[in-house]
Amino acid sequence: MRPRLFTPGPTQIPEQVINAMSRPMQHHRSPEFKALFREVTAQLKAFFQTEHDVLILTSSGTGGMDACVVNLLRRGAKILTVEGGKFGQRWGEIGRAYGLNVISLKVEWGEAIDPNEVEAAVQENPDVAAVFLTHSETSTGVAFDVRAIAEKVRQHSDALVVVDGITSVGVLPFYKDEWHIDVCVSGSQKGVMIPPGLAFVALNDRAWQRAEQSDLPRYYLDFLHARKALKNDNTPWTPAITLMLGLHASLSMILDKGLEYFWDKYERLAYATREGARAIGLELFAKQPSSALTAIKVPQGIDGKQLVELLRTRYGVTVAGGQEHLKGKIFRVAHMGYYDHLDMVAFASAMEMALHDLGWQFEPGRAVATVQSAYMNGKI
């Protein structure tokens, strides 16, 4: 049995990334590394669809989110967070940890927010300094319409729009500059298909002005330190060098094929997987699904924890279960990463077998066949 990883981060890693990371260690102040850093910085601009520099932090995605809060606001500032899952909630948690005045717009998990609700909240709170959004909410599989929300915010407010693009950049169509997203943070183990350990933060001029005015205390995650080092093709502190080598290899491959290729591919994989699940009577959890992952409801009478465990131990397929109150109620399968449609066929097959083992009644082979035909017919 070959282990297959289908979790929405970390994802499976392309061979060329593994090879690049196995190269002999190099020093981060060497001319070779600076040349690589310069190329990676240019690649990240294309990846985020921005003309502005993208900072690289050695941290998880959460470190990048923390950095966005602590670098962009003044003490006691009012912020608005849209919370429709574990990662939306994290914006609120971080804001409160820094003593900010957090207004949380709660959305039921599995639902997307109506941009008009954000508009109303911004109008009611004209003193909001920043609005924190999640593009692809990994805990629920929902895609939020950050483009429309950013437009509504911009009509009524000077608030910065800060987007958690951790499972969206490189996965869903995302145009940072064109959509007037002031700040976007992403992580390495998602759309960019390398191991975890790096966060990326893209900021426009408005955001840089805020960073210069911020008086929240910080050091390691300070954007101004990072910007100064970036002008010298470097990071202020020793970066995760092997991950940088992997990043360069992965972005080279991604940009060579073109972002659209991946956006389309993930959409087709997600569509085929959703159709396959539906074909055997399973329900989907997300109302407005992200193609980064699919969240599937555990059917009545089945123990969700047991299902995830069985998939892993008997079929070698690791998916993610539900988080917080969704534990045992949903399971989540990734499409972003080093996957193709045969991986989704394999997932559907393992899912069918595990559900069969647990006594769920359905026509065996329906999901597998449907994933294949849905992919073939395409949706796009």
Add this chain to the structure above:
Amino acid sequence: MRPRLFTPGPTQIPEQVINAMSRPMQHHRSPEFKALFREVTAQLKAFFQTEHDVLILTSSGTGGMDACVVNLLRRGAKILTVEGGKFGQRWGEIGRAYGLNVISLKVEWGEAIDPNEVEAAVQENPDVAAVFLTHSETSTGVAFDVRAIAEKVRQHSDALVVVDGITSVGVLPFYKDEWHIDVCVSGSQKGVMIPPGLAFVALNDRAWQRAEQSDLPRYYLDFLHARKALKNDNTPWTPAITLMLGLHASLSMILDKGLEYFWDKYERLAYATREGARAIGLELFAKQPSSALTAIKVPQGIDGKQLVELLRTRYGVTVAGGQEHLKGKIFRVAHMGYYDHLDMVAFASAMEMALHDLGWQFEPGRAVATVQSAYMNGKI
């Protein structure tokens, strides 16, 4: 020409670490990863010579230093920093970034501090909440007697003793508990011989009490989050998974041979290198040298920048130059990491050739021969 890395972090990486990091990606909440995490946590206790848990952060060593300041102090607290190089200064910089009242004990670069000076400073400032030290100052190659300093502090004060052990743990004899070091931070690209991207922080009960009382705002680097996750064999945020795989492989190898083996080996490599340099008339920079690295003065009439450049481009040997006001005045060669005495012979040979190319007068072959004989005769 084969590239050889002799920088005091990143160091050269053992093959078994590279192999471990090339294994298929695994999920950080999987039973396999938790089992590995449990083992690594136990290994880190032995590595730090402590009975207390050691936290693992996904950050550079500087992130770990930042975490020590922001987690252990209350707003406006008074701290004492001993600053005899770039990394000692960093403690002061971090303290000021968080608005602390920093008393800096300055030591001339290249010198070690007399523990009595720290004693006097602590007696003059009975309200100091923590004393921040550097065990092995990488910018100067000096080892500080943190054991003696910690003892002096403890005689007169309740101040926490916090040690930057970034280039010392696994390199120099270090007994965290026995020496009553309250907190020690280290990094992954040094004594543990894996790529950069992880920091380790070992804390005793006194330090945990302070962490519980601290009111400085933090989120990503929060120790309490990390401790809670550790009890569940995990990290609060996605860790740098590949580095964790490498860490497990490296610590297994290190602890299998025994810490003493490495302490002795590095001491012999450092001794042999110092003798080799002296044999051709070079002067050493550090008065009380660390065996993590040797800092050698660039001889009069030689351009230090050119020397480092020539070593790299003509002989494939990457060493570190001087930092700050020592730029062009010293060069630094690592002993910690995946090195043996033949590597030091190779370094001495490249150094001789580069100095010869630049017109320095000496008896060719003396340094090489001396490195070998000093190593053979041993000092230990």
